[in-house]
Amino acid sequence: MAKYQKIIDWLNKNIDEGRLRPGEKIPSENELCEMFGLSRQTVRHAIAKLSEEGLLESVRGSGTYVSDQHAEEGKKSVVAVVTTYVDDYIFPSTISGIESTLSSKGYSMQLSFTNNTTGKEKQILEDLLERNDVAGVIMEPVKSALPNPNIALYHKLMERGMKILFLNSYYPELDLPHVSINDEECAYRAVKALAEAGHKSIGCVLKLDDGQGRERYRGYLRAMTECKLSFTYDHVNWIDTIDIKDGKKALGRVKERLNGCTAVFCYNDLVAGMLMQMLQEEGLKVPGDMSVIGMDDSDMAKVGVGGVAISSIPHPKARLGEKAAQNIIRMIHSSGQFGNATFEFAEDVIMRDSVRQI
Amino acid sequence: MAKYQKIIDWLNKNIDEGRLRPGEKIPSENELCEMFGLSRQTVRHAIAKLSEEGLLESVRGSGTYVSDQHAEEGKKSVVAVVTTYVDDYIFPSTISGIESTLSSKGYSMQLSFTNNTTGKEKQILEDLLERNDVAGVIMEPVKSALPNPNIALYHKLMERGMKILFLNSYYPELDLPHVSINDEECAYRAVKALAEAGHKSIGCVLKLDDGQGRERYRGYLRAMTECKLSFTYDHVNWIDTIDIKDGKKALGRVKERLNGCTAVFCYNDLVAGMLMQMLQEEGLKVPGDMSVIGMDDSDMAKVGVGGVAISSIPHPKARLGEKAAQNIIRMIHSSGQFGNATFEFAEDVIMRDSVRQI
DNA sequence: CAGTATTTGTTCGTATGTATA
DNA sequence: ATATACATACGAACAAATACT
Numbered sequence: 001m002a003k004y005q006k007i008i009d010w011l012n013k014n015i016d017e018g019r020l021r022p023g024e025k026i027p028s029e030n031e032l033c034e035m036f037g038l039s040r041q042t043v044r045h046a047i048a049k050l051s052e053e054g055l056l057e058s059v060r061g062s063g064t065y066v067s068d069q070h071a072e073e074g075k076k077s078v079v080a081v082v083t084t085y086v087d088d089y090i091f092p093s094t095i096s097g098i099e100s101t102l103s104s105k106g107y108s109m110q111l112s113f114t115n116n117t118t119g120k121e122k123q124i125l126e127d128l129l130e131r132n133d134v135a136g137v138i139m140e141p142v143k144s145a146l147p148n149p150n151i152a153l154y155h156k157l158m159e160r161g162m163k164i165l166f167l168n169s170y171y172p173e174l175d176l177p178h179v180s181i182n183d184e185e186c187a188y189r190a191v192k193a194l195a196e197a198g199h200k201s202i203g204c205v206l207k208l209d210d211g212q213g214r215e216r217y218r219g220y221l222r223a224m225t226e227c228k229l230s231f232t233y234d235h236v237n238w239i240d241t242i243d244i245k246d247g248k249k250a251l252g253r254v255k256e257r258l259n260g261c262t263a264v265f266c267y268n269d270l271v272a273g274m275l276m277q278m279l280q281e282e283g284l285k286v287p288g289d290m291s292v293i294g295m296d297d298s299d300m301a302k303v304g305v306g307g308v309a310i311s312s313i314p315h316p317k318a319r320l321g322e323k324a325a326q327n328i329i330r331m332i333h334s335s336g337q338f339g340n341a342t343f344e345f346a347e348d349v350i351m352r353d354s355v356r357q358i
Numbered sequence: 359m360a361k362y363q364k365i366i367d368w369l370n371k372n373i374d375e376g377r378l379r380p381g382e383k384i385p386s387e388n389e390l391c392e393m394f395g396l397s398r399q400t401v402r403h404a405i406a407k408l409s410e411e412g413l414l415e416s417v418r419g420s421g422t423y424v425s426d427q428h429a430e431e432g433k434k435s436v437v438a439v440v441t442t443y444v445d446d447y448i449f450p451s452t453i454s455g456i457e458s459t460l461s462s463k464g465y466s467m468q469l470s471f472t473n474n475t476t477g478k479e480k481q482i483l484e485d486l487l488e489r490n491d492v493a494g495v496i497m498e499p500v501k502s503a504l505p506n507p508n509i510a511l512y513h514k515l516m517e518r519g520m521k522i523l524f525l526n527s528y529y530p531e532l533d534l535p536h537v538s539i540n541d542e543e544c545a546y547r548a549v550k551a552l553a554e555a556g557h558k559s560i561g562c563v564l565k566l567d568d569g570q571g572r573e574r575y576r577g578y579l580r581a582m583t584e585c586k587l588s589f590t591y592d593h594v595n596w597i598d599t600i601d602i603k604d605g606k607k608a609l610g611r612v613k614e615r616l617n618g619c620t621a622v623f624c625y626n627d628l629v630a631g632m633l634m635q636m637l638q639e640e641g642l643k644v645p646g647d648m649s650v651i652g653m654d655d656s657d658m659a660k661v662g663v664g665g666v667a668i669s670s671i672p673h674p675k676a677r678l679g680e681k682a683a684q685n686i687i688r689m690i691h692s693s694g695q696f697g698n699a700t701f702e703f704a705e706d707v708i709m710r711d712s713v714r715q716i
Numbered sequence: 717c718a719g720t721a722t723t724t725g726t727t728c729g730t731a732t733g734t735a736t737a
Numbered sequence: 738a739t740a741t742a743c744a745t746a747c748g749a750a751c752a753a754a755t756a757c758t
Binding site: 028029030044047058059060061062063064 | 722723724725
Binding site for chain 3: 360361362396399
């Protein structure tokens with residue numbers, strides 16, 4: 001190893017461990033020469049290297065000082081925001097909430113999409129590893145219910161001190177904070193609302209490839225158990241993202257599996273709407289024959305399908321984004337340790353036409 | 359001036375002026391020593407400085423080479439995208455189109471919002487001036503119909519070689535390319551469609567504070583002239599962004615000014631929808647008493663107001679974003695000169711319930 | 717305030733090691 | 738194998754800015 005590298009290591013170590021604090025003067029070149037038994041040229045080479053990195057700043061006639069943290073933070077004013085894809089009704093508000101909060105605190109936002117594929121996620125994470133101007137990441141997990149092949153990359157980012165906050169869901173393998181809705185609690189409230197309306201046999205249609213589906217399933221189960229309703233796995237329907245795009249095809253099976261149910265809890269309003277449309281086309285009435293409840297309180301829920309407005313649980317949208325941005329900024333400012341930045345929203349059901357009181 | 363600075367200047371000049379091309383070997387350290395009559399340390403110091411900047415790369419045992427352009431571009435792989443605000447129906451698709459195209463070419467997207475205020479625009483432009491990792495900007499103008507106080511900042515950016523492409527509209531003061539819909543042509547087609555349906559007295563409701571309103575007004579005028587319809591300025595209604603948020607209040611005046619019209623061309627579907635709602639509430643029938651045509655082909659147009667689907671001109675949304683991203687990349691790659699990167703989309707009217715055939 | 721010591725900035729010279737052509 | 742060219746390292750000197758007495 002080169003001799004100057006030893007000086008670099010020594011300085012790095014002392015700065016890291018707090019023996020040399022920001023603004024403090026490091027030993028003079030001649031002192032370092034004696035300490036290491038090296039020539040001044042070599043010492044100067046080491047100092048030059050660290051100065052290039054911005055860790056040290058020399059003042060002629062005075063000395064060499066450890067850079068202010070502040071000066072370093074000024075350069076790292078970008079927060080990367082990575083989401084899966086763009087939907088029309090939640091994404092715009094959330095992203096707007098994130099951006100307005102970030103920009104009011106002097107940060108700019110870099111936005112990427114994973115298209116919900118781990119390949120693209122990998123590419124984005126590798127890019128983040130190479131960049132040194134990104135202070136933090138707000139990340140929406142990719143297929144968070146399935147084992148993720150990019151966990152090692154997250155660990156690398158964490159080792160480099162990158163602040164990471166998950167949005168909407170989280171990877172159980174990583175001990176990192178998240179900001180999301182409390183999917184379990186929301187699902188619980190939705191199903192409980194159906195039970196309180198007098199329904200005994202309640203099915204569900206959930207998404208299987210993200211953690212939100214998993215959590216909502218847990219909430220469904222808790223409500224069913226607590227309300228002492230009989231639970232049959234026959235009434236549990238799992239669909240995935242592709243099914244949602246295909247639409248009716250995938251929902252054909254669903255109708256059969258809801259046989260005997262008087263109510264169904266749907267993953268979101270989009271699924272609820274598609275289901276209602278299918279039921280109506282087959283001559284069944286909502287809520288007469290089947291009560292339906294969704295999530296997100298989208299425009300579709302308000303307008304309704306076939307004139308039947310959909311009961312739903314509101315999504316905090318803009319507030320979710322603001323909270324996520326606030327928390328990533330807190331994490332960035334607090335060096336090393338920070339309080340728990342996890343936050344979960346839970347809203348109450350908005351009852352509309354699609355649920356029948358028995 | 360330090361002697362090593364002379365070497366740096368000489369090298370910079372030769373690289374700038376193309377005498378030393380990317381990939382080429384610069385004179386060896388010893389050659390430079392002789393050329394400048396300086397010691398090898400001094401020459402090495404100069405080379406080290408430039409290597410830190412990424413302009414030179416030394417290979418032990420071989421020589422020092424001018425960095426590939428490619429290696430330099432690798433660092434400037436951020437495209438800033440600045441839009442006014444987030445709406446629910448055009449923005450998501452457009453931004454998604456931009457991001458997917460940028461990311462497929464190895465660029466990442468930094469997104470900011472001006473909230474349609476010149477103050478925020480100024481702040482963003484100043485930030486861009488300080489940053490040196492941004493290769494290009496896709497910019498949606500702020501209130502593009504009014505004189506812009508930030509033109510000087512745009513000139514500064516241009517002087518620094520920043521590639522700038524405008525989206526949706528443009529500043530007439532600046533000779534810069536834009537990607538947008540052809541507002542003039544689209545408005546022309548919409549109004550012509552009304553004329554071809556037999557309408558003689560056609561009004562309009564347009565937005566006054568952006569260039570799109572101005573262009574659509576020109577299209578309205580051209581259609582009226584070409585179809586030899588009588589034009590009265592009484593039938594021209596100007597509203598601004600705040601009116602749209604206020605909703606009905608501002609449209610009260612509009613109804614009076616449309617007196618005598620049998621059809622009206624609206625700035626977009628949102629305005630068309632609000633107008634239709636107001637007319638319906640006052641007992642007037644669409645299209646019986648008044649035919650309405652909008653723009654953007656939003657969900658609202660498809661679903662309709664009071665069961666009346668709105669005729670509209672489609673917005674290319676995702677394609678607009680893709681085109682903008684493609685063109686900014688073209689501009690970035692072509693050093694200095696580039697072909698005209700301006701592109702305008704023009705779509706055909708989609709006729710629905712809201713226009714009556716006379 | 718002046719003078720001196722300290723500290724970094726610049727430049728010269730020299731030497732050895734190591735990768736490449 | 739040799740010459741070339743970069744990488745690392747040491748020694749020395751003076752200049753310029755700062756700090757201290």
